[in-house]
Every structure is written in structure tokens, then in C-alpha cells.
Amino acid sequence: MSEVSSRDLLERLIGFATVSRDSNLELIAFIRDYLAGLGVESELSYNLERTKANLFATIGPRDRGGVVLSGHTDVVPVEGQAWTVEPFRLTEREGRLYGRGTADMKGFIASVLAAVPAFLEQPLTLPVHLAFSYDEEVGCLGVRPMLAELEKRPHKPRLCLIGEPTELKPVLGHKGKLAMRCQIQGAACHSAYAPYGVNAIEYAARLIGKLGEIGADLARPERHDERFDPPFSTVQTGTIKGGRALNIVPAECEFDFEVRALPGFDAQQVADELQVYAEAELAPQMRRVQANTGISLRPLSAYPGLATPPDSEAARLLALICGSAEFGTVAFGTEGGLFDQAGIPTVVCGPGSMDQGHKPDEYVSLEQLAECDLMLRRLALYLRGEDRLL
Numbered sequence: 494m495s496e497v498s499s500r501d502l503l504e505r506l507i508g509f510a511t512v513s514r515d516s517n518l519e520l521i522a523f524i525r526d527y528l529a530g531l532g533v534e535s536e537l538s539y540n541l542e543r544t545k546a547n548l549f550a551t552i553g554p555r556d557r558g559g560v561v562l563s564g565h566t567d568v569v570p571v572e573g574q575a576w577t578v579e580p581f582r583l584t585e586r587e588g589r590l591y592g593r594g595t596a597d598m599k600g601f602i603a604s605v606l607a608a609v610p611a612f613l614e615q616p617l618t619l620p621v622h623l624a625f626s627y628d629e630e631v632g633c634l635g636v637r638p639m640l641a642e643l644e645k646r647p648h649k650p651r652l653c654l655i656g657e658p659t660e661l662k663p664v665l666g667h668k669g670k671l672a673m674r675c676q677i678q679g680a681a682c683h684s685a686y687a688p689y690g691v692n693a694i695e696y697a698a699r700l701i702g703k704l705g706e707i708g709a710d711l712a713r714p715e716r717h718d719e720r721f722d723p724p725f726s727t728v729q730t731g732t733i734k735g736g737r738a739l740n741i742v743p744a745e746c747e748f749d750f751e752v753r754a755l756p757g758f759d760a761q762q763v764a765d766e767l768q769v770y771a772e773a774e775l776a777p778q779m780r781r782v783q784a785n786t787g788i789s790l791r792p793l794s795a796y797p798g799l800a801t802p803p804d805s806e807a808a809r810l811l812a813l814i815c816g817s818a819e820f821g822t823v824a825f826g827t828e829g830g831l832f833d834q835a836g837i838p839t840v841v842c843g844p845g846s847m848d849q850g851h852k853p854d855e856y857v858s859l860e861q862l863a864e865c866d867l868m869l870r871r872l873a874l875y876l877r878g879e880d881r882l883l
Contacts, residue, residue, distance in 0.1 A: 496610050497527075499862050500590065503603035504583040507592035513567040513631045516544045520566055524548055524606065524625065531609055538639055545627040547639045552612045553620030553876070558651035560810070560876065561622045561837065562869075563828060564602040565629030565636075568594040574853035589856040596845030600857040601656025601865060604844065608869035615877045622650055629828055632672070632794025636828045640835045652807040653832045654872075656843030658850060658857070659823060661864050663811045664841040666720060666822040669798035669830055671752045671760035675700055675767070675790050677735075680783035681744035690742030691779045691786045694735045697746040700788070703770050704728050704750055707763055718755050720822050726754045728763055749793065753824075756798035764790055797830035799839060807838040814871040815842055823847070842868070 509520035525535045528550055535550045553559060571580040571593055578584040580593040590600075605623060612621050627635035643649060677700070679693030708728035710716075717724040728750065735746025752760035771788040779786040801807055803820050812818040825847050829839040844865040845857035 497607060499600075499603040499607035499866050500859065502527075502606050503590060503595065503600055503857075503862070506599040506603055507583045507594055508581060510581045511567050511594070512570050513628055514570070517566045517627050518544065518546060521546045521548050521625070524602075527606060528609065528623075531613060533609065533613075538642065540627065540635070545635065547627060547635050548623070548625045549639060550623045551620050552609065552623075553617035555620065556648060557619060558648050559617075559620030559622055560872065561624050561650045561653040561832070562605045563624040563626070563636075563653055563655045563832065564598050564605065564843075565626045565828065566599075566602070567627055567630050568597065568599075569630050569851050571853070576853045578854060580855075585859075588859050590859060590862070591854055591856045593855055595849075595857040596658045596855050597847065597850035598657055598843060598845075600658070600845050600862055601843040604862060604865040604869055605656070607866060608873065611870050611873040612876075615873050617873075617876045618878050619651070619876050621872070621876065624653075626828065633796045633826075633828050633831055634794075636831055640831060643837070644835055650837050652810065653829070653837045653839040654811065655827050655829050655832070655839060655841045656865070657823070657825070657827050657841050658843050658845035658847050659821075659841055660846050661815055661842055661844055661861060661868065663808075663815050663817055663820050664823050665799070665801040665803060665808055665820045666756060667799050667826055667829065667841070668721060668726070668824065669754045669756065669760060669796055670826050671754065671764065671795045672749065672793040673751070673764050673790055674747060674749050674793055675788065676747040677745065677788050678786050679742070679744045679746070679779065680786055682742045684740040684742055687742050689782070691744075691782050693743045693746035696775055696779065696788070697733065697735065697748055699775060700767060700771060701730050701733075701748065701750075703767060704730060704763070707766055711758075711763075721755060722822075722824055726752065726758050726760070728752050753826075754798060756800035760795070764792075796826055796828070797834055799827065799829040799833055799841070801833065801838055801840055805838055807840045810872075810875070811840040811842055813875060814868050
């Protein structure tokens with residue numbers, strides 16, 4: 494198979510509409526076949542419904558750890574967004590490549606695939622692993638079983654580079670996330686007799702107010718970490734629904750909230766504090782009116798934060814291949830915390846900017862894509878000899 498440019502590979506990848514709610518199997522099959530044409534075998538691991546798959550492949554020796562190049566294959570929806578180009582067909586305009594996933598994060602995957610011939614040309618002392626996951630956008634779901642399998646292997650990867658869009662600036666940290674759903678079961682009655690009912694919306698409002706108080710406490714200056722923007726853990730309510738008519742006291746209400754937690758802060762503490770408040774303060778008031786009322790919380794998704802030390806092997810490698818040791822952090826989350834939790838030190842660096850991610854007319858510049866290609870070629874050269882890694 495002749496070499497294919499990252500631009501042309503990105504065009505193929507964008508053509509697969511891998512929104513998280515849909516299958517990614519056609520894209521995974523394309524990558525598997527592309528790698529097979531270069532003599533590289535792939536391992537696929539499926540979700541329970543076998544509608545989605547992760548892909549893992551190794552280039553180089555298999556009797557030692559190596560470097561993982563990681564990316565997610567799913568993208569966010571386009572409905573309700575004012576696109577001026579076809580989101581699932583690559584459009585090139587004034588040095589930019591437009592399409593859903595160009596920045597987040599098929600641009601990086603395209604560069605990785607384009608770099609495979611360069612990795613194959615080198616007598617690698619350490620292997621390169623390609624890890625492409627599903628359902629990152631809905632809670633980093635797909636990578637978890639893949640990591641569970643990696644942990645069983647005798648030679649765990651030594652470090653991981655996740656190519657989320659950072660404008661190719663080296664990133665060592667991001668916040669973790671906990672998403673929760675709070676459900677309030679009240680008691681309905683005619684609004685003329687409101688005191689005889691339990692207004693689920695009003696109790697939801699009190700719970701949301703409590704979350705505001707918790708968030709204000711987390712924002713106190715002594716809890717800041719200036720490496721992050723904003724420099725503190727945050728709490729926010731994102732959705733709420735309840736009620737059927739103005740003249741009916743609402744019996745049900747639910748809302749979703751999230752915690753974006755600094756590394757080292759356990760986001761579950763926020764949910765636990767809200768649960769204590771609900772059980773100690775609110776539930777007794779509700780049950781004095783109607784016994785079969787209450788408040789429940791359940792998790793929707795979670796992933797840990799990332800804080801890789803700047804003097805680590807992973808950080809040194811990233812500085813070498815991207816040409817900068819001015820390490821930073823990002824506000825958005827990645828699968829990096831899960832890799833790190835599995836004992837694989839992780840860094841983040843990729844083409845494009847998250848300022849374009851999740852928006853209409855998402856794009857990555859041709860310049861950024863070319864710079865990512867160069868970064869991966871440098872990685873291929875460094876991995877020729879382990880002594881050059883350090």
C-alpha cells in the first residue's frame with residue numbers, strides 16, 4: 494500500500510458519522526483494513542451489543558512496554574447547529590479543514606495512521622501502540638474494557654500520548670468529572686391546596702441552591718490551583734424537568750448536575766454532601782406531608798483528573814517530540830485520567846483547538862495537521878533507541 498497523507502485520511506475518517514449514539518464499526522473496519530494493508534494486525538474489542546468497537550494495534554517488539562497513541566473515534570451530534578458546510582464531508586477552505594471531528598479528534602487519528610509507515614521503517618527498540626476507543630464523549634466508556642485487558646498483559650505500556658486538541662501545546666493535567674442525576678418524588682394535589690402536596694420542583698430548587706453553596710465553598714481562594722482555568726473545582730446544574738400543569742403541585746422533578754474536580758479532589762464528596770442535606774433536612778419535611786416521598790441520587794458518568802509530574806518520563810518525551818517544555822493544563826477532560834489510573838503515565842497533545850470542538854463548522858488547520866505529522870515522525874526517530882527517549 495502506498496503512503497497516504499494525513500489530510501486524505503482525515504477526509505475518509507470524517508465521512509464516517511460516528512456520533513456517540515450510533516455505531517463506529519465502519520470506521521473501525523476502515524482503520525483495521527488500512528493497517529492490515531501495511532502488515533499491522535489489529536485487535537478489536539466490542540461493546541455488549543457488538544455495535545461499537547475499540548481497536549488496539551502494536552508496531553514493534555511485543556516483549557516490552559512502549560508508547561500508546563490514543564484517540565477516541567466518536568463525535569458529538571450536529572443537530573441544532575448552524576453549519577455552513579456538510580458536517581460529515583471534509584471541506585477545505587483557506588487552509589482549514591472543516592467537518593465534525595476534525596479537531597476533536599479525528600485529525601490526530603489521521604496523523605497517527607499516516608505515521609504508521611514511518612514507524613514501520615524504524616528498527617523500534619520500544620513499540621508503538623495504537624488505541625482507538627468508542628464512547629469517549631458520553632463518559633469515557635469504551636476505553637475502560639480496553640484498559641482492563643491491557644492491565645492483564647505481562648508488558649504494560651510505559652506511557653500514553655492522548656491527541657486531544659491542544660494546539661500541539663504540551664499538557665500534563667486536566668480536571669476530573671462526576672455527572673449525577675437527582676430525582677425528587679413529591680406528592681401531587683390541586684394547586685389550591687398546595688400545602689397538602691409535596692412540590693418536587695420547589696425541593697429541587699432547594700437542592701440546587703445547596704449545590705450553589707457547595708460550589709461557592711470550592712471557589713474559596715485557599716482551594717485554588719492556579720495551573721487550571723478556572724483555578725478551582727466547579728459545580729453546575731445542566732438540565733431540569735418537572736411539572737405537568739400550573740394548577741397541579743408537581744409530584745416529580747429531576748435535574749442533572751456535574752462536578753469538574755481539580756486533581757486530588759474527590760468529586761464524590763459533593764454528591765455525598767448533597768445526599769446528607771437531602772436526608773437530614775429535606776426528606777423529613779417531605780415525609781411529614783406524605784410518607785411515600787423522597788430524594789435519590791445516581792451517577793451518570795465519571796472519570797478522574799490528570800496531573801502528570803513535569804519531571805516524569807512521559808513529560809520528558811512530550812517535551813522532546815513537540816519541542817516545548819512549557820507544560821500546561823486544559824479545562825476539558827480526556828481518557829488520560831483512566832490511563833494514568835491503570836498505571837500508564839499520560840500526557841495530552843494534539844492538533845487543533847477545543848475552541849472549535851463541539852461547535853458548528855468545526856475545523857483543524859492544515860498547518861496544525863502538518864505539525865502533528867512532524868511530531869509523530871520525531872517520535873518514530875526517538876523510539877529507534879531507548880536511550881534516546883530520555
